Amino acid sequence: MTHKWTTGFSWLALLLALGATIVAFTGMTLARVDRIGKLEGFGYLVQSAPFAAAALVIGLIAVILNWRKGWPALRAAVPGFFIALGFVGCLAVRVAMGADAPMIHDATTDLADVPQFEAITLPEDNLRGLSEPSEWVSLHEIGYPDLRSVVLDRPVAQTIRDAEKLAKARGWTIRAVDPEAGRLEATAYASYIRFEDEVVIRVRPDGADRSLVDMRSTSRVGIGDLGVNADRIRDFLEDLAAVR
Known part of the structure; x- marks a missing residue:
């Protein structure tokens, strides 16, 4: 693949990761200050999660391509990967911590x-x-x-x-x-x-x-x-x- 593909994957990962994070954080913040319902705010997080997961996969591919090509899009690939990793990682840890809990509240x-x-x-x-x-x-x-x-x-x-x-x-x-x-x-x-x-x-x-x-x-x-x-x-x- 050319540098064009490497750069494209890198920026796509960064934009997806940033977009998912901004949408999730905005929805949760609005719910925190009661501008929208609590479950609606949580919904922003849930709906953003697949985009963050996609950004993580694309970001990993982008990092590998950059490593092979001499890091032509380092400033996009690495931040995109780690932002997505933070988003997905935090969700995964929280779900794992409560995985054994019964479905009651x-x-x-x-x-x-x-x-x-x-x-x-x-x-x-x-x-x-x-x-x-x-x-x-x-x-x-x-x-x-x-x-x-x-x-x-x-x-x-x-x-x-x-x-x-x-x-x-x-x-x-x-x-x-x-x-x-x-x-x-x-x-x-x-x-x-x-x-x-x-x-x-x-x-x-x-x-x-x-x-x-x-x-x-x-x-x-x-x-x-x-x-x-x-x-x-x-x-x-x-x-x-x-x-x-």
Whole structure:
């Protein structure tokens, strides 16, 4: 092939990679600031992904051609390849991290007595993607067998106050908090788009000055969450237990 083909492949890879990245980032940013819907913004990312994948393949071909021809289009081939690699690589890693997660978006530590929201109203389609609650329970038991209530050696009110501090430090929006009743409700945020996930923390007395803590985290949109809500529960309860 002549330098013309090498240059053409190089610039095509760069333009595809830049175009896919700009479109995805623009859509996600508009969703982040609520100029468009969250799922619509996510759709920009999904629709851009095939173009980024194509740019990665073309970019690899362009790099090989440039290497063979003495790098006539180095400034286009290398940036195009690495921009596409970054785009596709980030997506692949995120999907791989949540590959084993069940296709649900609602996680809790107590399936027998699920913590309920009082201040926050969940969407009417919170069971979206499922036929009945028992299906959710079954998928949850298989996917998240490690999620369990935790017992902390501190009073109920203190546990809620500690939880409130942790929630605020994470940037969550507190919707309701009642230390004496052992309840906290908040809105947490996921990914760059800032998907809204609703959280309730329920604390009940469990012996002398001890607290039985349960937590629930559920997404307002989508069917599967790639394990985000379960991870939030694990991380939060671990940090709450570490408070001294």
